[in-house]
Amino acid sequence: MAKEVKLEDLFRWNKSVDIKDRKGNVLKTVYVRVAGDANLQEAQNHALARSRQIRRKLRDEESLEYKALFADLESRSQSDLIVGIIASEGSKFRDEANEELGEIDLPDLPDDPTLEEREKFQEDVEKLTNNRTEQLQKLIEEKMQTRREDLNKKDVQQLQDIYKVARIESSCFEVYGFEFRSYCVYLNVFSDKKMAVREFSNYDAFSNTSSLIKRILLESYADLELSEEDLKN
């Protein structure tokens, strides 16, 4: 069942967050809001720089990052490599399937519809949305299967090369996503209710804060944010 997005969800864009100790005592209250357009641009620039930096390191076989990521490369079996490649390419299959399926083609609601026509329209929208979700899943699985069959024909050396490319790509993607979200949160956590004074003086201060606090802030931010899919509806 597709999640229904309400208008009030769109306008629930800030909230207070209590930072508590292990005993549940409130240590501090901060205020979190959804980023503005300018913040997004700034976060994107920051995340791209980090992703570029890590990509350069991961392509350098002498770097610590490369050695850490591919420490077990030689010991990986053929099937293990295939599983790793498919997992790393997961988002690509989803994007391709989404692109192929396109948007849901909703039926036209007649001008001045009757109550029954509106009821029918709502029912149709739900059915179409659920069908699309099923079709999407099926198409992703088909694509994964095709890729698996294609990879089964490769030898270990070829698989290792493909694995490296796929892992570097997915690692950079993860870094990009994490840094983008973290930077948005850093820019949008405030110490005052009017949300005028930032809680963290710079990004390093946010990065160096305890992982528990970061997790609370990241989750609070995510709770306020609507996904692109929700926004399209």
Added chain:
Amino acid sequence: MGDVLGGMWHIAKNTHMPLHPTLKGLAVYQFPYTISYAIRKRIQIDSFMELPKEKRPPKELWSKPKELEEWFDRVFDRNTQTEFTFNIDEDELEG
């Protein structure tokens, strides 16, 4: 959600009232991006709806800028006119 937001946006625009109490005192650039995205999308859809039905782009193109441009080029014949004719009265030319 879109239709209701569209209605609210028109009322807010015409009455110069804030779109929502939570946005009071905020400049547009300070709006949460989720809200500005939804408004931009609404304005885009409204502008499509002002077109004659046969020239409105299909929904699957709405979030694809390149395909959308190609659609408008096609339905408005934007790329076919490559020659222009000017009637010049020679008497009006200097020299």
